Amino acid sequence: MSKINLNRIKILLLFFIPFLYSCQKKVENEITVNNNSIESFELFFKKFSSNQNFQEERIKFPLKTYSYDIDENKTNVSILNKNQWEFSKLYSNKFLKKIKKINSKNYIVEIQISDTGVLVEYYFTIDKYKWYLIKIVDQST
Numbered sequence: 001m002s003k004i005n006l007n008r009i010k011i012l013l014l015f016f017i018p019f020l021y022s023c024q025k026k027v028e029n030e031i032t033v034n035n036n037s038i039e040s041f042e043l044f045f046k047k048f049s050s051n052q053n054f055q056e057e058r059i060k061f062p063l064k065t066y067s068y069d070i071d072e073n074k075t076n077v078s079i080l081n082k083n084q085w086e087f088s089k090l091y092s093n094k095f096l097k098k099i100k101k102i103n104s105k106n107y108i109v110e111i112q113i114s115d116t117g118v119l120v121e122y123y124f125t126i127d128k129y130k131w132y133l134i135k136i137v138d139q140s141t
Helices: 003-029 041-050 052-057
Strands: 030-033 036-039 059-069 074-080 095-103 106-113 118-127 130-138
Touching: 036 041, 041 052, 041 095, 041 130, 052 059
Parallel strands: 059 130
Antiparallel strands: 030 036, 059 074, 095 106, 106 118, 118 130
16 A cells, blocks of 8 residues: 555544544444434432432432332322422432333332432433433332
8 A cells, every 4th residue: 555545544534433432432322213312310319319300300200209108017009290390310429320121111220328218219311302200119118
């Protein structure tokens, strides 16, 4: 190969490598289904945990919350309307957080506060390619 061709190849590689890298990042963050993109759960959850308006938009109201009453040995069900919801910042160093993928359409995020008995599960599902909070289960003791 001539020196000119090698230089052209180098120049082309310099332009295409960043392009290929950016394409790879997009694939990691989205799953394409029938020309529509399902948002990454991890990216969704970060925004859900830190942005009050986004959080309110991504909750299916009325929201059912479940809690267990040890004294009466029964599960209580409460229903929250949008005007009753208080912003919850779910990312904190104070929390132990587990993200459990149930299947491609459902996740559970477990929030636990060490040495307190607090354990709350947040149930998320996909609807029209977007994630929504659909239920909260408080299993605190």
